[in-house]
Amino acid sequence: MQIEINNIQVKIEDGETIIEACRRIxxxxxxLCWSKNxxxxxxxxxxAVRNLTNGQIIPSCTTLPTEGMHIDTESDEVKGVRKMSLDLLLSDxxxxxxxxxxxxxxxGLDVEAMLNSYDKDNLEDALGLIKHAFQLPVLACDTCKAPCEKACRRRNVDTAVSIRQIIKEITEMFDASEVKEVENAVIEKKMFQSKLGRFTDGEKQRLKETVSSKSSCLHCACxxxxxxxxxxxxxxxxxxxPRYNMGSAMPVMTxxxxxxxxxxxxAKCIRCGLCVYNSNNGFTFKDRGFGMEVILPEENKSNVPEGIESLCPTGALYLNVD
Structure with missing residues (x-):
């Protein structure tokens, strides 16, 4: 069987979907909801792609080609459909x-990583991160207007983390010359930045009661x-x-x-279903429509297979190796 993709004649292999044929060439x-095998x-x-034979916009991940089909993957209209789909997913x-x-x-200090080391009492690692960013013994914080504390998520709950005071506390504990510099992980400032949205009153109360780290940091980086x-x-x-207002009712930071x-x-789940369809009596859907959730009953946790996190297209399912 042959079809045309972007004016290129492509021979289709047995059982191959449009997305597989496209990626092969x-x-x-x-x-986001498809993963090979x-x-x-x-x-x-x-x-999404467009079937020029009948003008329909179709999902390429489940559509099997038919003889003589003409597929468009590059037009502005097709890209517009994909962008709208992403905008809708980001609203949840x-x-x-x-x-x-x-x-x-x-x-350029990775403040959250430094606070994470501080909260785990890995104080030399915390100082190593500070040493990488600052020309110690000079502390840039001494003349800084503290944009980090103004941007702190904890400030929306009660009081911002005292970041500058913690940095000063850590640097006074050691002789910096004896501590190995720890290179910051790359902070992708130019990449897309998703947002938590506003905390509800209930979320503020829950975070106030449950987040009890030494620094009081919420550790909101994904x-x-x-x-x-x-x-x-x-x-x-x-x-x-995100183009649309936050529509998720999922409790944040759980x-x-x-x-x-x-x-x-x-709260990071986009309900693609990959973890549901690829775990036997593990993850499952609850409810329908806009209220649908992906949940994992306690008794099903032992059924979740190793490596399932590799299928997740967001940060909803992940390994924490700290």
Missing amino acids: GLDIPS AVHKSSCMVC HRADCEAPCSLVCPE DGRSGCSLRQYAGDYQIKR KENIKGQLWFEQ
Whole structure:
């Protein structure tokens, strides 16, 4: 069988879908609800293409070609459908890709990573991060107007983290010359930045009662941001910020340990279903329509297979190796 893709004649292999044919010939068709060799159902429409034979917009991840089909993957209209689909998914995705405090630090300090080391009493690592950003013994914080504290998410709950005071406390504990510099992880300031949105009164109360780290930091940077396809495609399609108001009712910053180092954050889930369809009596859907959720009953946790996090297109399902 042969079809035409962007005016190129392509021979279709047995059982091959349109997205597979496109990727085989080097066309990078995006998709969030599809993964090669995994069980899936079309839901995100980020892989949309147009069938020029009848004018229909179709999901390329589940559509099998028919003889003589003409497919368009590159027109502005097709890209517009994909971008709208991404915008809709982002309206249900509550997460900070990078911590706001780290994004605004004029010295490039990964503030959230430093506070994470501080809260775990890894004080030499915390100082190593500070040493990488600052020309110690000089502290840039002494003359800084503290944009990190102004951007701090904790400020929306009660009081901002005393970041400058913590930095000063750490630097006074050691002789910096004896501590190894720790290179900051790259903070992708130019990449798309998802946002948590406003905390509800109930969320503020819950965070006030449950977040009791030494620094009081909420640690809002996404632990699953590395390799997040949603973030990548949002950047590829030049989405600067979510187009639609936040529509998710999922409780923000709730982390559920599944087993071992595997964690699940429901507020980041876009309900693609990959974890549901690829775990036998593990993850499941609850309710329908806009209120549908992906949940994991306690008794099903042992059924979740190893490596399931590799299918997740967002930071909802991830390994925390700290």
